[in-house]
Amino acid sequence: MNPATAARLHWLAPALSALWLAACATPAEPVGSERCYPRENAAQCITQPPRPLGMLSDNFPVTVRVDARCEWNPSGVILQRGARYRIKVTQVLEPWGDSWGGGSDLDGGSSGAFSFSGGFARYWARAPEQPMYALIGAQGREKRTFFVVGGEREFTADSGDELLFFANDWPGKYDDNRGCVELQVEKTSH
Numbered sequence: 251m252n253p254a255t256a257a258r259l260h261w262l263a264p265a266l267s268a269l270w271l272a273a274c275a276t277p278a279e280p281v282g283s284e285r286c287y288p289r290e291n292a293a294q295c296i297t298q299p300p301r302p303l304g305m306l307s308d309n310f311p312v313t314v315r316v317d318a319r320c321e322w323n324p325s326g327v328i329l330q331r332g333a334r335y336r337i338k339v340t341q342v343l344e345p346w347g348d349s350w351g352g353g354s355d356l357d358g359g360s361s362g363a364f365s366f367s368g369g370f371a372r373y374w375a376r377a378p379e380q381p382m383y384a385l386i387g388a389q390g391r392e393k394r395t396f397f398v399v400g401g402e403r404e405f406t407a408d409s410g411d412e413l414l415f416f417a418n419d420w421p422g423k424y425d426d427n428r429g430c431v432e433l434q435v436e437k438t439s440h
Contacts (some may be wrong), residue, residue, distance in 0.1 A: 251315050255428045260354050265346055273308075278411065278419050279284075285320065285321035285322060285424070286317060286319055286320035286321070287424050287425040287427075289347030290320055291299070292407075295315055295316075295317035295319070295343065296315050296317050296320070296323070296430075297315075297346065300324040300325070300326045301314075301326035302323075302326060302329070303326055303328055303412060304326065304328060304434070305328050305329075305330055306327055306335075306365065306436070306437040307437065308437050308438070308439065308440060309436065309437070309438065310326070310436070310437070311349060311434045311435060311436035312326070312327065312434070312436075313331055313340070313432055313433070313434055313435075314326070314327075314396050314415070314432070314433045314434075314435055315343075315430065315431070315432050315433075316385065316415040316416075316417075316424065316430070316432075316433060317429070317430050318346060318347075318417040318419075318424070318427040318428055318429030318430070319424050319425070319427050319428070320384075320416065320424065321376075321416060321424055322391070322414050322415075322416055323414060323415040323416060323420070324414055325412065325413040325414065325415065325420065325433075325435055327411070327412065327413040327435050328411070328412055328413075329389055329407035329409060329412070329413055329430055329438060330407060330410065330437070331407055331408065331410050332406065332407065332408050332411070332440070333406070333407060333439060333440045334404060334405070334407075334434065334437070334438045334439040334440075335405055335406075335407060335413075335436065335437055335438065336402070336403070336404045336406065336434075336436045336438050337387060337399050337402065337403050337404075337405075337433055337434070337435050337436075338401070338412070338433065338434045338436075339356060339399075339400075339402065339431050339432070339433055340412075340432050340433065341399045341431065341432040342429075342430075342431050343430040343431065343432060344407075344428060344429050344430040345428065345429060346383065346385070346417070346427055346428070346429035347383055347429060348383060348426060348427055348428070349367065352422045355387040356384065356399065356400050356401055356431065357381065357384055357385075357398060357400040357401070357419065358365045358380065358381020358382055358383055358398065358400075360371050360382030363429060368371050372418070374419060374420045375418050375419060376393075376396075376416065376419065376421055377393065377396040377418045380396060380397075380398050381398070381418065382418055382419070383417055383418055383419065383427075384398045384399075384417075385398070385400060385415065385417065385418075386398060386399065386415065386416050386417070386418050387398045387399045387403065387405070387413060387433065387437065388411045388413070388414040388415070389408055389413065389414075390409055390411030390412065390414070390415070391406060391411075393413070395408060395409060399415065399433075404438070415433070417429060427434075
């Protein structure tokens with residue numbers, strides 16, 4: 251193929267990849283106010299309702315479970331603008347990842363189909379600037395507040411919204427995710 255033809259067809263591989271990735275089955279309708287997909291043949295990750303909304307006292311941690319099948323995992327923690335917080339994974343109750351994309355660590359390092367497609371699949375993810383399947387924290391529901399939690403993260407709150415969590419996946423494609431982690435959220439200074 252000559253260079254001129256190759257230059258005109260540079261869009262073909264990404265377009266075919268997008269069609270292949272979009273051909274995934276439409277997920278079952280999510281349930282619950284936080285859009286959690288039911289689990290088949292697996293124990294429920296989140297067994298209790300979220301804690302009531304409230305601010306944390308300094309050095310008084312709370313435990314939060316995060317399910318990769320939920321589009322939003324509320325923590326019940328209202329952030330205090332300007333305060334410092336530490337989030338730490340204390341227990342992995344179920345390995346993190348996607349049924350067809352392979353496994354992933356909480357920072358978004360993956361194996362399987364998404365490692366093959368590189369960063370291409372993340373352009374359709376909820377947090378496109380972050381790695382696929384990374385454990386994401388959010389200060390409210392605005393994209394500008396999304397950040398990778400990974401195994402541990404400290405941050406200064408930019409807003410007074412609720413601290414939320416999710417696995418970075420495509421909107422509406424949480425039905426085939428797997429993973430459950432327990433986090434400790436602690437306010438370290440104000």
